[in-house]
Amino acid sequence: MWHQQVIPALFPQIILSVAAVVCMLLIAVKRNHAVVHLFTLLSLLLALGSLGRIPGVMGVDGLFVVDGLGVFMTGLILITAFFIGIFSYPYFSQSVLEREEYYILLLLATLGASLMVISNHFISFFLSLEILSVSLYGMIAYTKTSTVATEAGVKYLMLAAVSSAILLFGIGLMYVATGQLGLSGIGRQAVYTPTSGWFTAGLGLVLAGLGFKLALVPFHLWTPDVYSGAPAPTSAFVATISKGSVFVFLWRLFDSIGRDERMVIIFVVIAVASMLIGNWLALKQQNLKRLLAYSSIAHLGYLIVAFVAAGDRGLDAAIFYLVAYFISMLGAFGLISYLTESGKEKLLLQDYTGLFWQRPALAILLSLIMLSLAGIPLTAGFIGKFYVLLAGVYSAQWLLVMVLILSSVIGLFYYLRVVVQLFSRPDHAVYFPRSPYAISTGMAFLVLFILLIWLGIAPGNLITQIQQVVHLARG
Template sequence: MELSDAFSAMAADLPAISSILLVGVMGMAMVVLDAFRNDARSIPWLGVGTLTVAAVWEAFHFGAAPGTAFLGSVRTGGFAAFINTIVLGAGALSLLLVEPYLRRMRRNYGEVYALVMFAVVGMLLLGTANNLISIFVGLETMSVCLYVLTGLVREDEGAIESALKYFLLGAFSTGFFLYGMALIYGATGTMYLPEMTNALQAGGAPLLFWAGVALLFIGFMFKVSAAPFHMWTPDVYQGSPTPLTGFMSTAAKASAFASLILVLFYALPSERWSSVLAVVAVLTMVIGNVLALSQANVKRMLAYSSVAHAGYVLVGLSAGTAEGYGGAMFYLLVYTLMNIGAFGVMALLEWDGKEGREQTLDSLAGIGYKRPVLGVAMGVFMFSLTGFPPLGGFMGKVAVFGPAVDAGAIGLVVTALLMSALSAYYYLRVVYVFWMQAPESLAATQESADAQLPRVTPSALAVLSLCTVLLLVLGLFPGGLMETTTGFFEAAQAMATTMP
């Protein structure tokens, strides 16, 4: 293609990436506004409005035919619109929680919200990338912003330690990712995911290719917090500002999993990697749930919980079917609502002045009676994370376990069910402490906590209420959305079989 034709084609593709453009332009506008009106109160609300508008725009494109834009670099319509909606919605909900949280900490910096917007741009690109270069650009754009946000409280040694660990281990995993890209390109001669399958069918799958895939998987497993590449997760989650922890544990994980799904669906023969994902899923579920049992800090417990839930998603992906991929996408939506809600509640119950890093669960004994709205909301999120019906967490597990059963992975699903039952101990312990543990046994600590608990702002209340309602709706009426997510991949498979 001539260079002039390429530029005209890219100009015609601009509407296809309107969400990325809108969020990126607003992020730059927020930087400029902050330069002239330092830490203006309007900056976070500009971000919330932009992300909400973009999320609604993407939601209306669920039924759009799948396609590509910018010379095949990114995917559009269907699957891409769904993952974009999750990322944009998670960003908007997180900003509603971040604004009062940082204002209370007197760190309501305007650049924080611009960094969130730029991180969202990276996530949107990562989750819709159709070639390895786009994946890498999206991954690094997202990661650099998250490294900075993790160490936001520069005076806190815990935050600095978390940011440093995240950066060093992230850079190390990026090296694996880049080397894997190079080996895959050397074996196939292309960076485009769909073309890799054609190259493999023509020339077979050389050892060089599978070595590259293994290194690429290491990079992905780090980003989704899968064992044994999860070691950064508890420290980073514990030391980061709590609402930002909720953001990185949901939006970042959803986009990384979406990118992994695209690689698996378009580039790799499922008979080769399904067993590998099954082994990683078992290891991730066992390590995440077992280590979560002994955690006294709720943020650290939720970090190991996040590891375990990555294992549940991998169970669905190991099936290698359209139902498995669709179920994983549905689970990512439910997981986003559960985790943003849980971290949102904990942000409103912090009193230690160190982003909840040193605050134990027992210090919140009986808090459900003093903050009943937060107590009820946390109960819903904990029951949903456990997988109790009729909440969204139950249907999410049905969506990922069912395809694995259909694929014959009975042992894998039995392990997943046993780990889900084990998780009930540490999830329901939170409910027990909130509502049943007597605060008199911790009188001194409780008195200090009561004096420093922040008030529940209208924006935070709106986020928690919305997450609660959506989890109930998705638990009671999941059918239409689950069929939609599965339909994304069935349509792509049908399109591939009809192409000459």
């Protein structure tokens, strides 16, 4: 029940909730983009700082478990949200709409995600998922005068609602079968009813619901449309935080109920399909945001390889992979936000022709990101992929490992296509705007750049950190 330690354990989440409310009040007092922006960033930093105050592993009401994994992921989510906050400012300052509400939604969505990673109960999971989703509806359709944003919003809303319903029905069936809503309780019960029709049917439906959020094949079709329709910062959020948090819950769920052989087969099928189809879809894609969307489908497939591999190694691999993936995606969408000119995003690859000859630093960052996504050494993505492969080989998932290799080569093709485009000499004079808000964004890019390289060359620290986190989760 309630005792004093609960509050410090949930410090970040509490700070975020309060910040959201305060933010709303700030807007009510006076609309000022810069103030709200700064406030959001500060509160995110504050939440991040409060992570240090968390006393240790503890459960809260059976709804949450604040363990190493949760804390680490909360931190990751907060940092990512911080970057998205930075990228939002130049993006929305050009917009004619009210921009301030976006930050409330950003805070709320971050709240939802940070709650999800510590959820240990279907009710808390469901609610955090809905906080995230509902905020995202608003964030995706935020530039409401744009037909594409609205369209993306409608598509996401409809699909998310249907998948939520499917997920709920699944949870319901599992509840009927076990009489439990807490993960640990279900885990206990699942031991007795491993092959129960209701339970497996429910689990299958839950899987479908989670698969939708993770954009795994065959629930992936919304991704490109939403990514390309939504404002770039939102796309970054959808690509990173929303997936990462759901993935953590997926891990917790299957850790408690055990990885049934049939479930593993389903995951193998899904992973193979995601890796291959995601990369195939991106192969000839000319729209950078869609390309990133397809790439994210494939990346989630790689993550599922780590998931199937399971164990500490799998979790290590998955977390590291997530970190690398987050950095890359953030950088990519950050660049798109940064290069947005009076509300018009540069979407087509050909818009980026010759970026190198105009803005070499940006081009090098973007190519590094592409190489990281492709898993080439010197970048964080390489260590991530290496780690996943290690986990896959360790658990002797040869099929997955082989498909991973083949599909990552297919993937390499389009990443390189982007890179080559950046470096090709333009036929005509190209102009890339210098955003007036370059300082903070530039710093953010610099940090991402350094992180990409640093994690690619000397990942030792982070790996050790992650390994400790994993032990904390078990202990």
